[in-house]
Structure formats: C-alpha cells, structure tokens
Amino acid sequence: MKRILKNPLLPLLLAVCICVIFGVFLSGDPFPAKEIYGYKPLVYINDRVYGEIGVVTKSPPEGFKLAGTVKEKVSSLEPMVERNFAANMLDAGTEIFTSEENPNEIYIKLEKSKYSKYIHHAEEESD
Numbered sequence: 001m002k003r004i005l006k007n008p009l010l011p012l013l014l015a016v017c018i019c020v021i022f023g024v025f026l027s028g029d030p031f032p033a034k035e036i037y038g039y040k041p042l043v044y045i046n047d048r049v050y051g052e053i054g055v056v057t058k059s060p061p062e063g064f065k066l067a068g069t070v071k072e073k074v075s076s077l078e079p080m081v082e083r084n085f086a087a088n089m090l091d092a093g094t095e096i097f098t099s100e101e102n103p104n105e106i107y108i109k110l111e112k113s114k115y116s117k118y119i120h121h122a123e124e125e126s127d
Helices: 002-007 007-027 035-037 120-124
Strands: 042-047 049-059 065-069 095-098 104-110 114-121
Touching: 007 035, 042 095, 049 104
Parallel strands: none
Antiparallel strands: 042 049, 049 114, 065 095, 095 104, 104 114
C-alpha cells in the first residue's frame, strides 16, 4: 500500500480510467439498434406496408393466390419506400400471395413448402 502512495501517477491514472469508463456508460447507446439492424422485413404491395411476424407455414391458407413477385429490393436501413412490389429484405423475383377475403395479411414464398406470413399494421401508416 505504501508503494502505491509513493508513486503519485498511479492513483491519478486509476482515476482517469474510472472517469473514462463511466463516461462511456453514461454517454448513451452510441449505436442505436435501428442503425445496426435496420428495419424488420417489410413488403409494400397494394399501396400498403406489410411486416413479417415470424410465422412460417407449409403453404398459404386457402384463398391466397399469387399476386406477383418482388420487383425491387431496397435498403433495410432506411424507411420503407412506397412503391408496390418493393421489399427491404427479399430478393427480386420472390413470390407474394394475397387474398381478397383477408387483405391484412400476405404470404411470401421462402422456398418450396415454406411461406412466411406478413401482416399489415394500420399504425405504420401514421409515421
């Protein structure tokens, strides 16, 4: 203990390190999640934005028909563009299935016998 007190630079260095560590933690999140991860998977079709909800099925429910394919892949780090058949995580050519009876959901073909469910959220339009 006496050896530490004899060297005046060591306590000063320790105090500076502590201040830097607390400064980093108190400065907030330097990388907000939106900037790192971007937006969730979105598709714009029929003048509406649909978001993926993590439900995968073997086929779309009865009544869903092929509405078209993704025409344009846009950035997932920026707000979704309002152009029909645009998607932020899906490649061009990905099939989209819709139903007139249930306009609030669509299905995206991921691969043979795998379809991802996307739903429309009215609150997304108010942004």
